[in-house]
Amino acid sequence: MSVLSQIIFVLILGAAGYLLTKRVKFLKRNILLGKAEARNDQPDRRWKTMALVAFGQQKMFKRVIPAFLHLLIYVGFLVINLEVLEFVLDGILGTHRLFAPLLGAAYTAAMNFFEFLAVCVLISCFAFLIRRNILKVERLNKPELKGWPGLDANLILVIEIVLMFAILKMNAADQLLAERGVGHYITVGPLFFSGLFRPIFEGFSDGFLVFVERAAWWFHIIGILAFAVYVTYSKHLHIFLAFPNTWYSNLKPKGEMKNMPEVTNEVNMMLGIPVENAGEPPAEIGRFGAKDVNDLSWINVLNAYSCTECGRCTAECPANITGKKLSPRKIMMDVRDRAEEVGKSLDAGGPGLEDGKSLLGDYISKEELNACTSCNACVEACPVNIDPLSIILQMRRYVAMEESGTPAQWNAMFQNMETSFSPWKFSPSDRFNWAEKVKEEEMQ
């Protein structure tokens, strides 16, 4: 029986590994639909940013209550995964609580700590469900969360609750069996939280308890493996991608827009400035700006897959606050949805990017792009350093330079700048008139 369960376990583990590998390849290919961009400078600062922002949760604490609840789940996730290591080894080797004899009293302490964390995770997940569904916190109930994104968020919380209950139930049944001296069950010392469940199980037979314990064990480990696969389809990917995403943070001042060197040569020629390599034919210039995911940088797409749709960006966005259509979170969700669509199409032998659709128009409207004040509130608010503004500005470049589709008032501003060298229509010869008054004044 044990050998059979070992074989089944290894098969399940292999299947999960296979599915995960396939998904990781799919995600990697989708992210690399974006253009190449080298962002490996200042590795020391990058590791430090990752340590503070992702590992240390620094920016989460801009909002203290959700930060604290999230921290409990995060620490629970990190620490309880140590127990999963024991689960996996037990499953493969056909052992039971492999580490217990090795660690002795430390094992009891560890189990109590894990149970404490499991309870913390339970409390946080319930609190998050309440915030989302009963208190209806505004940023968690915006239009872009209708349908799958909202369901996804609730599913994750429910799955985590169920998994945590499985641990506690398993430990309760396990320890009752050990005390009754059944089979291979071993006493690990008093366990406080699962002990609270004991009254439920005390009246049951050994056979039923073994069933409960085994069922909870299998449910927990299969649940975790299934969850790992589920995560790759979900907004919950941030648990992994937050780390590379923060490593690849923009370390430059937030106000700086990336230069377009492909434009500079042309500008220099127009202004009669000697251009290097002037005789050579220009390198092939793709599109100006971004119309679709493949025009963005791969880091923009990585950003999109790292987004857990918390909406802190949207809650801080001046355009969104005042009822405009723009939501920085939706921009990120759109980039991801489009990358997924293109990826799935490519896998099915379909047209991929050439499906007649594009990020601009089919997902993101000009009205949304035009509402942005480029204030960087969204960038500042993001707990994992996602940059929605970079995407908005690249798409504005496409609209202006490839479509000439900017609003009429902006076109007028462009015209003023071309003719009067100012966004307003004033005569350039009047530019210095302000000084006349002050030059006549006596210095006090």
Added chain:
Amino acid sequence: MSTYKVPTMAEMAASGQSPEVLFWVGCAGSFDERYKAVTQAFVKILNKVGVSFAVLGPEETCTGDPARRAGNEFLFQMQAVANIQVMNAYEVKKVVTACPHCFNTIKNEYPALGGDYEVIHHSQFLQQLINEGKVRLQGGGEFKGKKITFHDSCYLGRANDVYEAPREVIKALDVELVEMKRCRTKGLCCGAGGAQMFKEPEPGNKDVNVERTEEALATGAQAIAVGCPFCLTMMTDGVKNKNREAEVKVFDLAEMIAKEMGI
């Protein structure tokens, strides 16, 4: 007694001089009726303190910021490259400006096009002058003891992490600095950045500047201090929208310092 001087780079170069710092006036500082007063106030401070400065005068053009933010990279670079040519010809080393948009563009975006200068915002410059004891405030001026709130400009604050310099300047005025709920990294935009200054807002249920002005008024401040020409326009309009322009004034930092210096 002599009059205030506003030397241009061309005049300086003609007499074989080069100033320590170029005062980049910007389009709002040159043309906007309200903001010209800020330019004049800042120039008076520079004169009074004896800073060796010059302006480009008629040789200055838009930095290109609104064109770039509206997506027109070509037009931005036309402006930028032309400005850089002029500044490099005068061998400009240091630039001070009262406009956070000009500040951000010249400081962060001109280097990629060959323009490398030390660029500081006038709030930082004023703070230095105050710290060095060069700006002597008379005290007991019109701001003494008043409640003043500071509205962070996005292009100074989040874009370039300058939060304290403007606050230090205000504190030097012996006033009570009160903060809005959303301040510093969380400061709410006035609504004008990203070229919004030059078009009507997209459809919504409120204007951003009204939202921000309500927050500023809620502090009970008697004056709103800003460090940006667009913020000045937006907040002034916001105060008018709320019919509070008689009691609550909007000032730029340089104006407040100049008033306190009695100039």
